[in-house]
Amino acid sequence: MTLNRHLFAAAQARVVGALLVALALHAAGTLLIPGYSSPFALRAMLVIASILAVASVGQTLVIILGGIDLSIPFVIGFANVVAAKLFGDGWNFGVVCAVVAIAALLIGGFNGYISRAVGIHPLIVTLGTGMTVQGAVLLWTAGFPSGSAPQAVSDFVSIGGSIGPIPVPLVVPSVAVMTVVIVLVLALTPYGRRLYAMGSNPQAAALALIKPVQMWVITYALSALFAAMAGVLLLGFTGSAYGEVGQPYLFQTIAAVVIGGTVLVGGIGGYLGTIAGVLVLSEINTVLIGLGLSASSIQAVLGVVIVALVSFYGRERHVREMI
Amino acid sequence: MRASDSSLATLWQRTSFGGVLLLVLLIANIFLNPPRFVFTNWGTLIGLAAPLIGAAIASTPAILAGRGGLDLSVGPLMGFVNAIVIKVLFLDNGIASPFVIVPVALITGLVVGCINGFLAAVLRIQPIVATLGTFLVLTGVTLTILPAPLGPAPDWLKSLAGPLSIVPLAAIFLIWAAVKRLPIFGQLMAVGSDDRAAFTAGVPVTQVRFFAYAFGGMLSGIAGLMLTSLIGSADPNIGPTFTLTAIAAVALGGVSLAGGRGSITGATTGALVIFLLQSVLTTFNVSTHLLQLANGAILVTAVVLTALQDRLQRGGAR
Numbered sequence: 001m002t003l004n005r006h007l008f009a010a011a012q013a014r015v016v017g018a019l020l021v022a023l024a025l026h027a028a029g030t031l032l033i034p035g036y037s038s039p040f041a042l043r044a045m046l047v048i049a050s051i052l053a054v055a056s057v058g059q060t061l062v063i064i065l066g067g068i069d070l071s072i073p074f075v076i077g078f079a080n081v082v083a084a085k086l087f088g089d090g091w092n093f094g095v096v097c098a099v100v101a102i103a104a105l106l107i108g109g110f111n112g113y114i115s116r117a118v119g120i121h122p123l124i125v126t127l128g129t130g131m132t133v134q135g136a137v138l139l140w141t142a143g144f145p146s147g148s149a150p151q152a153v154s155d156f157v158s159i160g161g162s163i164g165p166i167p168v169p170l171v172v173p174s175v176a177v178m179t180v181v182i183v184l185v186l187a188l189t190p191y192g193r194r195l196y197a198m199g200s201n202p203q204a205a206a207l208a209l210i211k212p213v214q215m216w217v218i219t220y221a222l223s224a225l226f227a228a229m230a231g232v233l234l235l236g237f238t239g240s241a242y243g244e245v246g247q248p249y250l251f252q253t254i255a256a257v258v259i260g261g262t263v264l265v266g267g268i269g270g271y272l273g274t275i276a277g278v279l280v281l282s283e284i285n286t287v288l289i290g291l292g293l294s295a296s297s298i299q300a301v302l303g304v305v306i307v308a309l310v311s312f313y314g315r316e317r318h319v320r321e322m323i
Numbered sequence: 324m325r326a327s328d329s330s331l332a333t334l335w336q337r338t339s340f341g342g343v344l345l346l347v348l349l350i351a352n353i354f355l356n357p358p359r360f361v362f363t364n365w366g367t368l369i370g371l372a373a374p375l376i377g378a379a380i381a382s383t384p385a386i387l388a389g390r391g392g393l394d395l396s397v398g399p400l401m402g403f404v405n406a407i408v409i410k411v412l413f414l415d416n417g418i419a420s421p422f423v424i425v426p427v428a429l430i431t432g433l434v435v436g437c438i439n440g441f442l443a444a445v446l447r448i449q450p451i452v453a454t455l456g457t458f459l460v461l462t463g464v465t466l467t468i469l470p471a472p473l474g475p476a477p478d479w480l481k482s483l484a485g486p487l488s489i490v491p492l493a494a495i496f497l498i499w500a501a502v503k504r505l506p507i508f509g510q511l512m513a514v515g516s517d518d519r520a521a522f523t524a525g526v527p528v529t530q531v532r533f534f535a536y537a538f539g540g541m542l543s544g545i546a547g548l549m550l551t552s553l554i555g556s557a558d559p560n561i562g563p564t565f566t567l568t569a570i571a572a573v574a575l576g577g578v579s580l581a582g583g584r585g586s587i588t589g590a591t592t593g594a595l596v597i598f599l600l601q602s603v604l605t606t607f608n609v610s611t612h613l614l615q616l617a618n619g620a621i622l623v624t625a626v627v628l629t630a631l632q633d634r635l636q637r638g639g640a641r
Contacts, residue, residue: 068451070567114623118630121580123393127567128623135616143612251455264391264449296470300463307442307456316390316447318529319522 011268014261014313018276021309025283033290041286043168044159049282050175051157051237052252053275055230057182058108058223059253060274064186065219066199066266067122071111072227072253074130075104076246078137079231081145084241088147100228107133108224109217116216126220137243145241153236171233182271195219200267255306256281258314265316280309340629341576341592348599356606370488372598374401374553377546378569379576379594380495380587381539385439385450386573388535389515389582392443395454395566397543399461400435402562404428404547406469409476409557419477428544435461436540437533444532458566465559474556483552491549495542499587507534515583571622572597577629596625 029036055072062069079100086096111129115122137145155161161169186192197205198215206212227246234245260277262269284305288298353360360368378397385394408428412418435457442453475481483491502508510531513521522528547562554561576593578585600621604614 114627118627119634120626120630121574123580124571124574124626125623127571128619128626131619132616132623133619135612135614135619138612139610139616142610251459254451254455258449258452264451294467296463296466298463300460300467303456303459303461303463306459307448307453310448310452311442311446314448314452316449318447319518323519323523 011261011270011273015270015273015276017313018260018273018280018309022276022279022283025280025287029283029287029290033287036286036290039167040159045282045286046168046172047157047159047237049278050171051230051233052249052256052281053175053179053278054226054233055246055249056253056256056274056278057178057226057271058220059257060260060262060269060271061195061219062122062223063254063257063262063264064195064199064266064269065215066202067112067115067216067220068254068264069111069126069220069223069227070123070250071107071126071130071133072223073246073248073250074134075107075224075227076231076234076249077243078107078133079104079228080235080245081137081141081147081241081243083232084145084147084149084235085141086147087150093150093152097232100232101225104224104228105221108221111224112216112218112220113213115220116213122220134243141243143243145243147241149235149239153232154239155236157233157236179271179275186270191218196267198266252281255302259306259309261313263314263316340625340632341589341596344625345592345596345599348596348603352599352602352606355603359602359606366486366488367484369492370484370549370553372595373484373488373492374546374550374565375568375572375598376492376591376594377401377495377542377549378565379572379590380499381542381546382566382569382573383578383585383587383590384511384535384539384542385443385454386570386578386580387511387515387582387585388444388532390518391450392515392532392535392582393450393454393570393580394439394536394539394543395451396435396439396457396461397539397546397569398563398566399458399465400432400540400543400562401547401550401565402559403435403461403465404431404544405551405554405562406465406557406559407431408480408548408551410469410473413477414473414557419479421477421479424477424480425548428548429541430544432544432547433537433541436537436543439540440533440536443536444529458563462563465562469557469559472556472558472560476551476555476557480548480552481555483549484555488552491545491552495545496587498542502538507531511535512583517583568597569594575622575625575629577633597622 035041055076058072059069083096083100086099087093107129111122111126114120115125156169157171158169163170163173186195194205194210194215197208197210198212202212230249231246235241238245256277257269257274258264258277259280260269260273260275262273284302285298288301293301378401381397382394385392408424412424412427418424439454439457442448442456443450510521510526511534513526514528514531518528550561572593573585573590574580574593575596576585576589576591578589600618601614604617
């Protein structure tokens, strides 16, 4: 019990730590870069962070479960291209979303089923399905995606958008509500309890009548669903479809989850941490762009920052403490 | 009769599914595309396959070390070595001697490997995060030194992708064979299977894991040279693409991602399977899109079948 409480306190401390880092970065940005805290810059940052937050939901759940999902970028690209094409072909957008969601759930469910029931490392399974999905999309569109986004989605994520007097597009408060819902689901529902139980000790969880395969299928299906959502939001954001649009999200989702204190071995962490991680990543990116660094230098600095942050609070225990 | 039955059974048990797949693919390739697979052309063929084989072998030690051991930085490190060798040594400083280029490649790999080892084994940052960090840094630094592809490469280096392509591969195999004779290799396998038991038995777990990353880094240096000889130039964008394919190859070759189980033969088999598969699909003249789809689908299928065969065998052994 004390151990549990200790771990809980440590996880909370990591979330607070990550949030403080985000605040410090924001302060640094405001001091160093003129216009950093201007309403337009803030809005842009919030919208980009919101989309990353949606894409990272699945990675958070899957990592708490003790897995990892490398198919997220490919599912994002899949949803992005398929939604644009079907909508461009004159389908009703509601039907388009339903089709994309069902396909995503199937892809994710397949990932979870193969990883757990056959016992193959999810890294390989999700990578393989991801490549297959991307290949299928490329084949279908012959490499030239077409179509467009419905105006409603574009407005939903538009940087210039506002809700009445509040100067942010609808996506920002929606993600805030989504965050509350996810945190509550993880804390209060049987699903949340089972997720943490599976992540901290799969054998014990199975003895407690939690069905491992069912949990993996549901969680990976959810991961793909949120990835597909991010893909549709990105379609609205950029206005046109692009199969590779998800690629930056492979490492960014993992980085956001880890910076937020969720541990890759499973069972520890939460979505609030991921939100903190998303804010840290968005702030770093914006600061570095604002300082005039090239894309390649930003990448290098990002690598150093991720490692430095995690070395502060994300270290594993020594073997001698695990015996 | 009985004896031949059981020897057939052991043969089946010893041959991984990957091995069978490799044989089938090789025959299919020779049958479908005789001019490409004619014996005199094998130097070039091996040169084509070499960078992936090198990358797969370089990914193996970290995975063998267990507890989530993984080296994502293999691909970018190959690209970084490629950029250092061609841009910094050959083009900027006019150094073409193999006696400088080879040691520099090895040492560059070793140094990055030691950084990975320090982060993952000593600081105990989760390997996937630690090597993701080096992945990003190396990709960024490579693009900074070498914003766009440049050429050419020294002639001796290019010949290592042609008639002499077996030389760097043989070097990797020899180094591996030598390391396998050292006590630390046994310790590595022990740490990978059960680090707690190994620690209790007095194995210096941290040092052994550090060694795994350093060794993998040095092998990546050689893989980087193979890549350089194949493309005969410096290209900042090719290296990073090797990371995930190499991990897929390693898994296909029966190296357990949980650690402690696997071999250099497995990693090589996996890499060859992926190479031959791409080669078969290319002969059918299919689009690159179908190529990618088939790649992913066959990867999943092959890994599933390998796991099922493994399970059947263990069931049979019981």
